Amino acid sequence: MTETRGDLSIHALTVTGILAGMAALVAVLDNSPTSAVVWLIVALVIDGIDGPIARKWLSDSEVPRFDGYILDLVIDYVTCVIVPAAFMWQFGVVTHGNLGKIAIAAVIGSSALWFSQNNIESSDHYFRGFPAAWNMVVPTLWLLDAGASVNISITLILSVLTLSNIEFAHTIKVHRLRKVNILSMAIWVAAILVMSFQTADVNLTEKLILLIGPLAVLGITADRAIQQYRALRVSTL
Numbered sequence: 001m002t003e004t005r006g007d008l009s010i011h012a013l014t015v016t017g018i019l020a021g022m023a024a025l026v027a028v029l030d031n032s033p034t035s036a037v038v039w040l041i042v043a044l045v046i047d048g049i050d051g052p053i054a055r056k057w058l059s060d061s062e063v064p065r066f067d068g069y070i071l072d073l074v075i076d077y078v079t080c081v082i083v084p085a086a087f088m089w090q091f092g093v094v095t096h097g098n099l100g101k102i103a104i105a106a107v108i109g110s111s112a113l114w115f116s117q118n119n120i121e122s123s124d125h126y127f128r129g130f131p132a133a134w135n136m137v138v139p140t141l142w143l144l145d146a147g148a149s150v151n152i153s154i155t156l157i158l159s160v161l162t163l164s165n166i167e168f169a170h171t172i173k174v175h176r177l178r179k180v181n182i183l184s185m186a187i188w189v190a191a192i193l194v195m196s197f198q199t200a201d202v203n204l205t206e207k208l209i210l211l212i213g214p215l216a217v218l219g220i221t222a223d224r225a226i227q228q229y230r231a232l233r234v235s236t237l
Helices: 005-031 033-057 068-090 098-115 134-144 148-162 178-195 204-210 212-236
Strands: 124-127 167-169
Touching: 005 033, 005 068, 033 068, 033 134, 033 178, 068 098, 068 134, 098 148, 134 148, 134 178, 134 204, 134 212, 167 212, 178 204, 178 212, 204 212
Parallel strands: none
Antiparallel strands: 124 167
């Protein structure tokens, strides 16, 4: 069977994500960080809505010409990895020396390996390893402005976590702590968007608000690890 018009329409919606990614990359090359952040968020929103739409409306084609899952991965690698990596270099998130180059190489390389996994999600929708969400991490590091050394350290740590077996929750699909997850992500995205327009005036309170999202991710990830540890102890008794 081949795709229906509805299938192709949903694929077309997914493809608009790469157009937003291209706009973000052009903004980076034009030294327009705020515009780049806005387009990255547009790509994030498209990525967030096309999945549920696809699951609801795509037909069960036996041999489709276009695989929506692969298409999504290709676009995500551009918008979540390549563009943020360019952003890191262009706007001084990392140094332009060897350490900065190593950090960017770690981002690109570890993310490529992460996207190539054949078991990227658990049966209950936790990602295996840090899910290469550099489109969120890089603007956050840029806004926090903690210094290139801190940024490089965080980048290398997250790159190692990308290749780990530590599990991170899918924002929408995971049922446990879903409301906390969605709310904290919404706050995080909104904070990045608003603060990107006032980078020179981001104060300590705003930076603490910006950290709500990352701290929630850390807490939910720790919760998953605790649950797995408890399950392992019960199984060995």
